[in-house]
Structures are given as C-alpha cells and as structure tokens.
C-alpha cells in the first residue's frame with residue numbers, strides 16, 4: 244500500500260490507482276470521494292496539457308509525460324509538505340463526462356471460453372472456434388460515435404430480428420470487457436514490443452448487444468446493428484503504470500503466434516464483477532484472455548492501418564471456464580434456455596426494462612471503478 248497523509252474513506256480511489264477523468268470543464272484525479280483539479284497542482288508544462296475539458300492532449304504527450312505526472316501526484320500525496328497545495332485543489336464529487344475523444348473503436352473476441360460458448364450456441368453444427376481464431380486476434384471495427392460514458396441510458400434498440408420483423412429487441416444483453424486507450428498515434432504498424440509507447444491505460448467496457456438482431460444479421464460475431472447502438476465505458480482511465488502489479492503471463496499459445504504477434508507481452512489479472520440490479524451474477528477473469536493487449540494492437544495495425552490518439556480497442560467478452568465466470572447473459576443463460584433467478588424471485592434470460600447492470604474491477608488495492616447503465620424502454 245502507498246502511504247498517504249491524505250485521510251481517505253474506505254470507498255473510492257486511493258493513491259495506488261490515480262486514474263484520470265473529466266468532470267465539468269476540468270481534468271481531475273479522483274481521491275476517495277473528492278476530485279483533485281489536476282491543472283492546479285502540476286508544473287506549468289504538464290498543467291497546460293490538462294487545462295481543457297479533455298484528456299486528449301495529455302494522452303498524445305506520451306510515456307515520459309505520463310510518468311512525470313504520475314510521479315508528481317505520488318509525491319504530492321505521500322509528502323505532507325504539499326498538504327496545503329493539494330487541499331486547495333480538492334473539489335467535491337461531480338458527474339464524470341466521457342474523458343477523451345474516441346477516435347476509432349475496435350472490439351476483439353479474445354477470450355477462448357467465450358468464443359467456444361458463442362460458437363456452440365449460435366452455430367452448433369460447425370466447429371466452435373472460427374478457423375483463424377488461434378492464429379490471430381479476431382475483431383471488428385465498431386462505432387466510435389456511440390461509445391458513451393457510464394450512466395448513459397441504454398435505450399432498447401429496434402431492428403430486424405427475422406424477415407420483415409422489425410421491432411424492439413427482446414434479447415438485450417451485456418458483454419463485460421476491458422478497453423485499452425491509445426495515447427500516441429502511429430503512421431503504420433506498431434511492433435508488439437512497443438505497445439506501451441502507444442497505449443496509455445484501461446477502462447471497463449460494456450458492449451451492449453441485441454442478440455436477436457445480431458444473430459439474424461450475421462452469425463456468430465454480428466458486429467453491425469446488433470452492437471452499434473451503444474457501448475458504455477467507465478469514466479476513469481486507469482494508467483497502465485497503476486496496473487503493473489496485475490501483469491501476468493497470458494495463457495500458453497498453441498500454435499505459436501506469427502512473428503508480428505510476438506512478444507506476447509503481459510496479460511492482466513483483474514477481478515471483474517458483473518451486477519444485475521445490485522446482485523452479483525458473474526466474476527469474469529481477465530487473466531483468461533488468450534490474446535494480449537500488445538498482440539491486439541500489433542494485429543490491428545499490421546496491415547498499415549494508422550493509429551490515432553483516442554483509439555479504443557476492447558478485449559472481447561471475458562469468460563472463464565466455470566458457469567459463475569461468464570461475461571454475458573447469452574452464455575450465463577445458455578442462449579436464454581436456462582434463465583437466472585434473482586434474489587427478488589424474478590427471472591432473466593435477457594435484460595428487462597429498468598434493469599441496471601454494473602461492471603466493476605479491482606487488482607489488489609487498484610480499482611478500475613465501474614461502468615453502469617440502466618435499460619430504458621424502446622420509444
């Protein structure tokens with residue numbers, strides 16, 4: 244634990260995490276239940292990067308500046324001679340905004356158990372894993388403009404669920420994922436070994452999915468209208484520097500990956516919890532992700548595709564190999580055939596109007612906060 248002079252309540256972010264977000268027109272660092280106005284405590288040069296209501300300039304500044312700012316913050320919070328400076332810069336809690344401009348959004352499909360389960364549910368007649376799955380991280384380009392901050396209402400989407408049958412989805416689902424936030428742009432391929440020169444940090448992602456729209460449109464991935472209505476992200480970007488204690492070896496990869504996907508880099512051992520109306524329905528294991536963030540970044544740029552500040556790429560639904568560690572209702576209810584029973588006695592195959600889903604994650608003392616959304620009826 245990092246010792247701090249600052250009295251912090253038991254809940255909220257501590258000095259081990261120091262994530263970044265935007266509340267009102269200020270870039271802030273949440274501490275317990277307060278917010279630290281970042282520009283008010285930094286030296287002039289880095290302060291200029293966080294003077295506006297967005298993380299974009301800070302993300303683009305790169306690893307040396309990211310490390311400098313984190314070192315300044317750690318010093319401020321661990322040496323009580325800075326007490327008056329910090330206390331003058333503390334603000335009351337407020338509602339966070341989407342903290343950066345989402346440039347492009349990519350969603351991968353990198354948890355083996357999830358890919359196996361989805362294949363078995365959607366295409367029982369075919370091999371569960373697509374042929375390329377163990378040779379490269381499969382993904383698709385999503386819709387950056389509908390990535391929204393936690394708390395944004397989830398309006399039940401309408402779509403074609405069969406020939407001529409256009410109506411509100413009745414198979415609205417979640418997908419518990421990690422999202423990697425790109426800071427430094429690239430003009431072409433990024434070597435797997437260089438991923439940390441570009442990736443700043445991590446958010447939690449809920450890739451809301453309409454399974455009936457998805458499966459009529461295109462099985463199994465269905466990356467178009469079954470997904471593009473909304474993707475929610477947690478409001479606090481946790482820097483990779485805070486997560487180094489959670490770096491672990493990824494699962495063994497067999498067959499050996501192609502050269503551009505090596506070195507694999509670390510996996511992340513994060514403990515996720517998925518709550519439906521406050522009740523824990525799953526604890527997906529991030530360490531089960533077969534493909535790493537380094538490999539995903541190397542692959543998505545391998546064809547020369549450029550990278551921009553604010554690019555967001557998500558891991559794909561995180562599922563483990565036991566029924567209490569599955570990252571979506573499609574798997575938790577096995578295609579709706581085994582409904583969940585909630586503590587109030589009600590059952591769910593998929594989400595009902597009024598349901599609230601919250602995904603949270605921790606790694607020891609480090610918190611990733613949470614991403615939450617409540618379902619609203621189709622208008």
Ligand code: CA
Nearest residue numbers: 418450559560
């Ligand atoms: Ca997804």
